[in-house]
Amino acid sequence: MALSLQQLSSGYGRLQVLFGISLEVPAKSIISLLGPNGAGKSTTLWTVMGVVRPWEGRILLEGTDATRVPPHRKVELGLALVPEGRRLFPEMTVEENLLMGAFTKRAREKVHDTLEFVYALFPRLRERRRQRAGTMSGGEQQMLAIARALMSRPKVLLIDEPSAGLAPKIVSDLFQTVKRLKEEMSVLLVEQNVAAALEISDYSYVLENGRIVLQGRPEELAANEHVKKAYLGV
Amino acid sequence: MDVIPYFLSGLILGSIYGLTTLGLSLIFGVLRVVNVAHGSFVMLGAYAAYFAFILWAWPPFATALLAFAIGALLGYLVYIGVIKPLNKAGELNVLVALFALGALIAEIARLLWGPDFVGYRWNIGSVEVAGLQIDISKLAGAVLALAIALSLDLLLRRTYFGRSIRAVVQDPVGAMVVGINVDRVFAASAAIGIAITTVGGVFLTLFIPVGINPYMGGPYTLIGFVIAVLGGLGSLLGAYTAGLLLGVIESLGFYAFSVAGFAEPSEMALFLEFALLLLVLLFKPTGLFKL
Ligand SMILES: Nc1ncnc2c1ncn2[C@@H]1O[C@H](COP(=O)(O)OP(=O)(O)OP(=O)(O)O)[C@@H](O)[C@H]1O
Ligand SMILES: [Mg+2]
Numbered sequence: 257m258a259l260s261l262q263q264l265s266s267g268y269g270r271l272q273v274l275f276g277i278s279l280e281v282p283a284k285s286i287i288s289l290l291g292p293n294g295a296g297k298s299t300t301l302w303t304v305m306g307v308v309r310p311w312e313g314r315i316l317l318e319g320t321d322a323t324r325v326p327p328h329r330k331v332e333l334g335l336a337l338v339p340e341g342r343r344l345f346p347e348m349t350v351e352e353n354l355l356m357g358a359f360t361k362r363a364r365e366k367v368h369d370t371l372e373f374v375y376a377l378f379p380r381l382r383e384r385r386r387q388r389a390g391t392m393s394g395g396e397q398q399m400l401a402i403a404r405a406l407m408s409r410p411k412v413l414l415i416d417e418p419s420a421g422l423a424p425k426i427v428s429d430l431f432q433t434v435k436r437l438k439e440e441m442s443v444l445l446v447e448q449n450v451a452a453a454l455e456i457s458d459y460s461y462v463l464e465n466g467r468i469v470l471q472g473r474p475e476e477l478a479a480n481e482h483v484k485k486a487y488l489g490v
Numbered sequence: 491m492d493v494i495p496y497f498l499s500g501l502i503l504g505s506i507y508g509l510t511t512l513g514l515s516l517i518f519g520v521l522r523v524v525n526v527a528h529g530s531f532v533m534l535g536a537y538a539a540y541f542a543f544i545l546w547a548w549p550p551f552a553t554a555l556l557a558f559a560i561g562a563l564l565g566y567l568v569y570i571g572v573i574k575p576l577n578k579a580g581e582l583n584v585l586v587a588l589f590a591l592g593a594l595i596a597e598i599a600r601l602l603w604g605p606d607f608v609g610y611r612w613n614i615g616s617v618e619v620a621g622l623q624i625d626i627s628k629l630a631g632a633v634l635a636l637a638i639a640l641s642l643d644l645l646l647r648r649t650y651f652g653r654s655i656r657a658v659v660q661d662p663v664g665a666m667v668v669g670i671n672v673d674r675v676f677a678a679s680a681a682i683g684i685a686i687t688t689v690g691g692v693f694l695t696l697f698i699p700v701g702i703n704p705y706m707g708g709p710y711t712l713i714g715f716v717i718a719v720l721g722g723l724g725s726l727l728g729a730y731t732a733g734l735l736l737g738v739i740e741s742l743g744f745y746a747f748s749v750a751g752f753a754e755p756s757e758m759a760l761f762l763e764f765a766l767l768l769l770v771l772l773f774k775p776t777g778l779f780k781l
Pocket of ligand 1: 268
């Protein structure tokens with residue numbers, strides 16, 4: 257298993273947000289985590305990354321316990337996050353942002369190859385390499401956020417709502433790109449665009465009020481009455 | 491007529507102002523904390539220069555190295571002991587604690603070294619520039635200050651370590667998720683910031699032959715704050731350039747008001763500085779030089 261969460265709980269201050277979440281991300285797969293606003297999807301990713309401190313439970317990275325490992329060490333171990341809000345470095349150029357993505361020792365050694373790889377994946381970024389990140393369009397910034405995470409050569413990529421605020425055409429292109437990543441790594445994808453996410457997922461979890469309430473293969477979930485009503489609008 | 495010498499000496503003094511403010515600006519940019527204890531570290535640097543000179547006959551530029559080391563150690567301790575534990579409790583707590591620390595350092599200095607003004611003169615000759623006799627020591631201080639500012643800027647732009655600092659300035663969470671140890675960047679920035687502030691205090695003694703005193707720091711906190719805001723908080727070269735500007739304004743203002751002769755010129759120069767600050771805050775709140 258590339259990543260597994262076992263009974264993970266966390267929150268902010270005294271506010272508990274996650275109540276014992278368990279999920280598994282096998283090697284070279286796309287797993288999606290779906291759910292409404294405020295369910296705790298982003299909190300799950302922040303906790304896995306170590307930006308938010310886990311309260312209880314365990315996080316295993318390739319079978320090794322990484323529950324208390326701080327974020328910068330997690331990146332070194334092969335975990336990368338495309339965070340909610342993108343968190344780019346706005347005053348740096350596109351290329352400087354990408355180079356920052358390869359900050360860890362492991363990634364630095366292969367930085368030129370990786371740069372070629374992400375430019376091939378997102379040709380638009382190559383065209384814009386000298387532009388300041390803060391001046392790019394929303395779609396371009398989302399590409400850059402994904403590309404920056406890829407620069408660390410992750411084994412497990414966590415992506416938080418890549419479709420947020422983007423036009424449908426851009427979303428479907430972006431999802432096709434995410435699908436191609438599966439050849440190289442595992443992806444844990446957080447999405448509110450349930451239909452689009454189910455299309456590229458191998459397996460999905462539904463999170464509501466900080467608990468996993470449903471899980472299954474995409475076709476099972478698409479056929480589920482609750483999912484149909486609450487998320488697919490049919 | 492006599493304006494040029496005033497302009498020149500303003501630039502020279504401004505270069506030192508710029509240097510002393512780099513640390514303040516760096517600490518604010520990275521840690522989002524206004525170091526209100528700033529002036530006390532300037533004072534420590536000044537005493538270091540004084541004692542090293544009268545006890546061991548060290549030239550101030552040699553003392554600067556020692557002051558950097560002392561300042562770096564103190565800065566690290568300030569981060570570990572004050573900023574880090576209090577940061578979670580809120581910015582105001584850090585501010586109050588730093589204010590208290592600044593006062594404490596000044597009181598300790600008074601206990602150790604007494605309340606009197608002291609000073610020294612390091613005379614290594616003078617050169618004539620545009621009809622003005624300028625002490626070589628001051629000129630060298632100004633040039634060295636510029637060199638330090640430029641090297642620090644280069645460090646921030648060209649090295650991985652420097653880039654990690656810039657990344658934390660621009661988005662700390664973004665920095666965390668690309669694998670930067672943000673806590674280490676915080677500690678290093680506090681150490682470097684206070685080290686440079688202390689070095690600034692050493693350089694400053696070239697300009698105040700009898701002005702070293704435990705409470706001398708206050709005005710420098712104030713001036714440092716003006717400069718850092720003018721330059722755009724967190725922008726190092728901005729801070730340096732604003733320091734130059736302020737030195738020139740102070741010097742020319744002093745000249746103008748001495749000629750006019752209706753007010754206490756140094757007080758009026760201070761008035762000019764704050765008037766400029768107000769204008770900048772009104773019309774360009776991100777600072778004059780923010781990129
Ligand atoms: N930094 C924070 N401090 C305090 N509470 C927070 C913080 N971030 C999130 N929360 C709370 O935690 C809960 C879960 O938020 P989270 O961002 O994980 O939801 P989400 O599923 O990602 O929602 P969305 O789809 O809107 O992004 C919410 O009630 C939110 O208000
Ligand atoms: Mg979210």
